[in-house]
Amino acid sequence: MTKNVVIAGFGGQGVMLMGQILALAATEKNLNATWLPSYGPEQRGGTANCTTVISDEEIGSPVVDTPQIAVIMNNPSMEKFEKMVEPKGTVLLNSTLITIEPKRSDVTYLRVPANELAEQSGSQKAANMVMLGVMGWLWKDTFTIEELESAMVHKVGDKRPQLVEINKKAIELGYEFAKNIV
Amino acid sequence: MSDRILMKGNEAVGEAAVRSGCRLYFGYPITPASEIAEYMAYRLPQVNGTFIQAESELAASNMLYGAAAAGKYAMTASSSPGISLMQEAISYMAGAEVPALIVDAMRGGPGLGDIQAAQSDYFQLTKGGGHGDYHVIVFSPYTIQEVINIMPLAFQTAFRYRNPVVVAVDGLIGQMMEAVEFNYFTDPEEIPLPDWSLSGKFRHGNKKNVNTSLELDPDKLEAINWRLQGKYHEIEEKESRYDYVGVDNPETLVVAYGTVARLTISAVKKVLGEGKSIGLFRPVTLWPFPKAALAQKAKSAKRIVVLEMSAGQLIEDVKLYVYDPTKQYEFHGHPGGTTFTPSEIEQILRG
Amino acid sequence: MKVVYERPKTLEKVVNHYCPGCHHGILHALIAEVLDEMNLADKAVAVAPVGCAVLAYNYLDIDWIEAPHGRAVAIATGIKLAHPDLLVFTYQGDGDAASIGLAETMYGAIRGMNVTTFMYNNAIYGMTGGQMAPTTLIGMKTTTSPYGRDPKREGYPVKMAETIALQGGTAFSARSSLYNPRAITDTKKYIRHAFELQMAKAGYTFLEVVGTCPTNWGMTPVEASEFAKNELAKFYQLGVLKDVEGSEQK
Numbered sequence: 070m071t072k073n074v075v076i077a078g079f080g081g082q083g084v085m086l087m088g089q090i091l092a093l094a095a096t097e098k099n100l101n102a103t104w105l106p107s108y109g110p111e112q113r114g115g116t117a118n119c120t121t122v123i124s125d126e127e128i129g130s131p132v133v134d135t136p137q138i139a140v141i142m143n144n145p146s147m148e149k150f151e152k153m154v155e156p157k158g159t160v161l162l163n164s165t166l167i168t169i170e171p172k173r174s175d176v177t178y179l180r181v182p183a184n185e186l187a188e189q190s191g192s193q194k195a196a197n198m199v200m201l202g203v204m205g206w207l208w209k210d211t212f213t214i215e216e217l218e219s220a221m222v223h224k225v226g227d228k229r230p231q232l233v234e235i236n237k238k239a240i241e242l243g244y245e246f247a248k249n250i251v
Numbered sequence: 252m253s254d255r256i257l258m259k260g261n262e263a264v265g266e267a268a269v270r271s272g273c274r275l276y277f278g279y280p281i282t283p284a285s286e287i288a289e290y291m292a293y294r295l296p297q298v299n300g301t302f303i304q305a306e307s308e309l310a311a312s313n314m315l316y317g318a319a320a321a322g323k324y325a326m327t328a329s330s331s332p333g334i335s336l337m338q339e340a341i342s343y344m345a346g347a348e349v350p351a352l353i354v355d356a357m358r359g360g361p362g363l364g365d366i367q368a369a370q371s372d373y374f375q376l377t378k379g380g381g382h383g384d385y386h387v388i389v390f391s392p393y394t395i396q397e398v399i400n401i402m403p404l405a406f407q408t409a410f411r412y413r414n415p416v417v418v419a420v421d422g423l424i425g426q427m428m429e430a431v432e433f434n435y436f437t438d439p440e441e442i443p444l445p446d447w448s449l450s451g452k453f454r455h456g457n458k459k460n461v462n463t464s465l466e467l468d469p470d471k472l473e474a475i476n477w478r479l480q481g482k483y484h485e486i487e488e489k490e491s492r493y494d495y496v497g498v499d500n501p502e503t504l505v506v507a508y509g510t511v512a513r514l515t516i517s518a519v520k521k522v523l524g525e526g527k528s529i530g531l532f533r534p535v536t537l538w539p540f541p542k543a544a545l546a547q548k549a550k551s552a553k554r555i556v557v558l559e560m561s562a563g564q565l566i567e568d569v570k571l572y573v574y575d576p577t578k579q580y581e582f583h584g585h586p587g588g589t590t591f592t593p594s595e596i597e598q599i600l601r602g
Numbered sequence: 603m604k605v606v607y608e609r610p611k612t613l614e615k616v617v618n619h620y621c622p623g624c625h626h627g628i629l630h631a632l633i634a635e636v637l638d639e640m641n642l643a644d645k646a647v648a649v650a651p652v653g654c655a656v657l658a659y660n661y662l663d664i665d666w667i668e669a670p671h672g673r674a675v676a677i678a679t680g681i682k683l684a685h686p687d688l689l690v691f692t693y694q695g696d697g698d699a700a701s702i703g704l705a706e707t708m709y710g711a712i713r714g715m716n717v718t719t720f721m722y723n724n725a726i727y728g729m730t731g732g733q734m735a736p737t738t739l740i741g742m743k744t745t746t747s748p749y750g751r752d753p754k755r756e757g758y759p760v761k762m763a764e765t766i767a768l769q770g771g772t773a774f775s776a777r778s779s780l781y782n783p784r785a786i787t788d789t790k791k792y793i794r795h796a797f798e799l800q801m802a803k804a805g806y807t808f809l810e811v812v813g814t815c816p817t818n819w820g821m822t823p824v825e826a827s828e829f830a831k832n833e834l835a836k837f838y839q840l841g842v843l844k845d846v847e848g849s850e851q852k
Contacts, residue, residue, distance in 0.1 A: 089257070089428065096257040096430035104257070104428040129517030131427055134592035275683055301683045305676070306709040313673035313706070317680025320667050321647070325680065343670050449665045449681055451688050452644040461659045463650075463668035 070125050072208060073133045076200075077118035077150050078142025078163075083197035086224065087140065088119035090201060094212045094220035095123035103131035116145050123211065138207065140200050142183070144169050161203055163196060179203065179250060186242045192232075195239035202243020206251060214244050254432050260395045261425040264354055264418070265290035267402035268326055272437040273352070274300035275325035277314040279307055279333060282366040283422035284356040287328040308333040312340035312353070319344070319351040320462045322448025324406050324439065328354035330422075331372050332363060334380075341415050342381030345479075346464030350409035350416070353387075357421045359588030367588030368421035368510055373564035376417055377538040384476055386483050388416045388490065389537040393513040395429040401535075403435060410445065412486055419537065421560075423510045423590065486539055493541035495548060497523060497530020504552040505531045505600065506545070506569050511558050511591060518597040529600065534565075542572035549573040555580050556599065562586040610634035612643040612663050619657055623823025625780040625813035625830075626654060626722060630661050632790045633693075633720070637664065640797060646689040647681050649674040651703075653695035654728040672703025675710040678717040689797060691718040696737040697727050700762050704736075707766070707808075714771020714805040718796045721762060721808070723777075724815040725834060732818035736760045739837055744818075759837065763810040767843035773805030776842040779812040779835050781827040788840070795845075804846050812838050 074091065078084040085106055092102040105120045120133050135155040141147050142163045154160055156175045165184035181203055183196035190198070198221070205217040212220075218237050226233055258266070264287050268276070276295060278288035292302045305311035311327045318325035329337060334355045344351050357372050359365040376389045390405055392398040401418060409416040446455050449462055466472040494512075496519060497504075507515050512533040519531040532548050534541050549555060555578055557566040566582045583599055585591055609615070613634035620626045637643045646664040650656055652671035659666030669677045674692035682690045692699075699707045699721040710717060726744055727733040734747040737759050741750045751759075767775035774796050778789040789811060796807035812834045814826035821829060 092428060092430070093257045096255045099255060100430065102257060102428075102430040105423070106426055128429075129520065130514045130593045131423075131429075132514055132590060132593060134594050275680070277680065303679065303683070303713075306705050306712075309673065310676040310679075310706050310709065313670065313676035314680035314683075316669075316673075317649075317667065317677035317682075318684040319680070320677075321681045321684035323684040325684070339670050340673070347668070449647045449667055450685050451647060452663075452665060454685075457644060459663055459665055461666045461668075463659065463666075465656060465668050 070211075071122065071128070072124070072211065073120065073122040073136050074138040074140060074204065075118060075120050075133060075136040075150055075153070076140040077116060077146035080117045082142045083194070084117055084140070084142060085119050087197045087201050087204075088121040090217070090220050090224050091121045091204060091208075092123065093224055094217050097220055097223070098212050098216065100125055100211070101128045103128050105131040116143070116149065118146065118150070138204070140204065141167065142196070142200070143167065159207065161200060163200065165196070179247070181243065181246060183243070186246060187239050190239035190242055191235040195235050198236045198239035199243035199246070202240035203247040205240060205244050206247035214240065255430045256432075257428050258395065258431050259286065259426070259428045260398060260420065261286035261356075262290045263395045263398050263431060264328065264402070264420070264425070265294055266433065267399045268352070269294055269298060269300070270433055270436045271324060271403040271406045272439040272442050273324040273326050273406065274298065274439050275318045275323055276300070276302045277305050277311040277318070277325070277327045279305050279311045279329065281330045281333045283358060283425050284328045284330040284333070284354065286425065287354060287356075308336035309339065312337035315351045315353070316340050316344050316349055319349045320347070320449050322444045322450055324352070324442060326352040326354065328356065330356045330358045331360050331369070334372065334375070338381035341387060342383050342385060343464045344415045345381075345385035345387060346383060347462050348413035349462065350413050352405055352409055352416050352418065354418045354420065356425050357419060359586070365588040366422060368423035368560060368590060369586070369588050370421065370509060370511065370560040371562070371564070371586055372419075373537060373559070373561060376419055377540070377568070385479065386486070386538050388412070388414055388486060388539070389419055390416065391419045391509045391535060391537050392424070393509050393533065395424065395427070396431045398424065399431055399433060403437065408490060412482060413447070414482070414486070419509065421510050490536060491539040491541040491544070492535035493544050494533040494535055495530060495544075496520070498528055500551040501530035501548070502528040502552060503530075503554045503556060503600070503602075504549050505529065505556045505558065506534075506565065507531065507558040508534045508537060508565065511560055514591050514593060515558055515596050517593055518600055521597065522600050540568050540572065545569065545572055549578070553579060554602070557582050558591060558596065558599070560585045560590060610638045612637045614661050614663050616660055618661055620654065621817045623814055623816035623826050624654070625811070628780045628786060629720065629722060629789070629811055629813065630658065632786065632793055634662055636790060636793045636797060637662070640794065642689045642797065645687065646691070649678045649681070649690070649692040651692070651694040651698040653698045655693050655695060655722065656729065658693050672698050672701070673706055674698065674703060675706040675715070675717065675719060679710070679713070679715050682715060682717050686716075689800060691720065693720050694722070695728070696721060696723045696725065696735045696762075700736040700760050707762070708769065711766045711769035711772045711806045711808065714773075716800050716803050716805065718800050718807040718809070721810045722813050723762070723810050723834070723838060724813045725759070726815050726818045728815050728818055737838075739833065761838065763808065763838075763843050766806070766808040769806070771805050772808065772844055773799045773846045774807040774842075775844045776808075777810040777812065777838055777840050779830060779840055781814075781831045781835070785840070792842075799847065810838070812840070
């Protein structure tokens with residue numbers, strides 16, 4: 070079993086954190102995991118992206134150019150990453166912010182109104198956690214939603230304990246949303 | 252929960268050094284190596300160690316020179332332009348036989364270049380870099396776990412041979428995170444102080460120690476050089492390390508190290524699974540170069556493919572040690588900070 | 603018979619390589635005397651420079667390391683942090699400490715490293731054959747300022763003891779000389795004080811010693827001593843520039 074995902078959006082949308090939590094959830098399940106950020110000047114202001122690979126075998130390349138799943142949080146990332154997804158792969162897009170029409174017929178699109186759902190959880194900023202909840206559903210045979218939430222707590226709990234409850238709620242909203250549309 | 256932790260490569264470098272018994276770090280900020288310094292600035296005070304932000308790479312490498320000559324596990328880390336500035340101290344330390352550890356997070360060059368992962372400093376690391384007839388021992392880990400496994404070995408090897416050691420990584424290994432395990436923690440008090448250390452006469456039998464790379468008598472300096480060459484020969488015999496994945500006598504032999512080897516391994520496994528006669532030879536030490544092992548693996552190969560994030564440096568050693576005009580040599584490079592993509596490599600391997 | 607003076611134990615019984623009339627030998631002997639008196643020879647590590655004193659490790663019976671040109675204080679920093687109980691000092695020339703190694707010397711002071719620097723200032727590059735030093739006086743002829751140092755062309759001589767005294771981490775900065783017994787007595791006093799402050803972890807200690815270079819100045823030893831006294835010491839005024847213990851200011 071080897072799974073990979075590329076997550077892309079504006080700097081500040083929490084795409085790096087999302088990828089790290091997925092990698093941490095896998096690590097805590099005793100699996101192999103890599104998380105690879107884009108880094109350098111392109112991080113400042115523009116788009117940010119990261120790649121997470123999890124596996125029960127040794128992970129070869131942490132660089133993935135045809136990801137199984139792309140989580141896309143904004144229009145510029147849509148233009149860059151939609152075309153990279155492998156045939157029969159999944160494009161998970163934030164329908165609140167993405168206005169570009171999907172162009173491909175060989176991938177599955179999941180439109181998630183991430184910002185709207187995040188607002189229900191108590192903060193618009195938790196859109197990344199909503200998407201994380203959707204990823205939790207897509208990777209549910211690897212870890213449970215409780216295990217994903219626990220990885221989130223281990224990642225952000227010390228620094229920002231006030232966000233834990235909002236994040237949990239957002240993850241659950243995303244998970245339930247995915248359950249109904251997938 | 253497992254013993255595994257998800258750790259960033261740069262932080263793993265620092266933690267591995269601490270767990271190897273290193274308590275002295277001297278550094279100067281440079282992307283993409285600064286996080287190693289940041290981790291040590293946070294970590295060393297917790298274990299009674301000392302972190303110094305030096306005024307330059309010149310100073311950092313010479314502080315390292317002093318601390319290692321004093322007999323202690325000490326280190327610095329930098330990236331290509333900073334490593335260029337350290338070549339002075341590295342040449343002196345090779346001449347004066349000082350066992351220092353230097354981590355080089357290679358980035359794109361020449362000059363200021365960029366800050367992305369690169370392998371354009373292979374020549375600098377393996378063919379000298381500074382002045383004089385000398386070698387530094389160069390380890391090139393390809394995963395964060397291998398960084399963790401190699402760091403204690405790097406310190407021990409430096410002290411065994413009294414020679415500077417470089418652990419060569421790059422921004423990609425430094426910035427990424429990986430599930431890793433640490434299975435060692437050496438108490439620095441248990442590392443014996445060598446009898447050659449500059450530590451005050453009372454610590455070594457009241458006879459003075461002098462550490463110098465200076466010998467003004469040319470006959471004596473020649474003798475010193477031949478002795479050093481003897482040491483380098485011994486290191487070549489005993490410390491050449493490599494890794495190999497593939498069939499026993501491959502028709503296609505791929506040679507790559509560090510990050511490129513990691514990017515390549517998935518593609519190699521994929522085409523292996525399809526029945527192709529292929530193998531990936533990965534030097535783990537860039538110097539000493541595992542030349543005998545490479546020659547052996549290359550014996551029946553018709554096609555030798557060298558992949559590097561440079562304009563062609565490793566390939567010169569490959570051609571030197573597997574010189575055979577009947578073979579087809581193929582070089583694929585990415586100088587300047589761009590990386591290979593897995594599908595690009597797959598295409599190359601399929602020929 | 604009462605012994606009134608003997609060769610310092612720590613001074614090696616070898617013939618030194620310095621020229622007749624050069625004051626390096628006196629400075630070596632004074633440091634050896636102080637190490638003996640303070641019982642520190644077996645706890646001392648010294649850093650030799652690139653310059654005339656490059657072979658200083660042959661003359662004192664203590665641990666030594668030979669540093670790359672200008673890097674002495676960086677090397678000393680590494681040694682001191684490895685073994686904080688040691689007495690660590692650098693022995694440098696003006697070119698080493700004030701030109702190529704200016705940053706390293708300054709940072710000894712800025713960082714407040716508990717090490718001591720002796721900077722022998724003879725206003726010239728001796729080992730390489732008489733080139734202009736950062737400390738060469740205005741008007742002084744050298745092989746690389748053959749028309750005499752002109753500030754418009756070659757800039758101004760640097761006053762290191764004053765500069766070092768300005769830095770927060772400096773515990774002691776002084777300038778002394780060796781051209782007569784009185785000056786030698788003062789120098790020895792300062793050496794001892796610097797070592798005491800270092801062992802008390804007071805910070806960086808710096809002693810600039812105005813010395814001679816008869817060979818490259820083209821003078822006899824006597825003329826050179828006179829030049830050190832009448833010309834060098836006039837521009838580079840002797841005395842204590844900073845002392846955290848507030849002992850006498852000259």
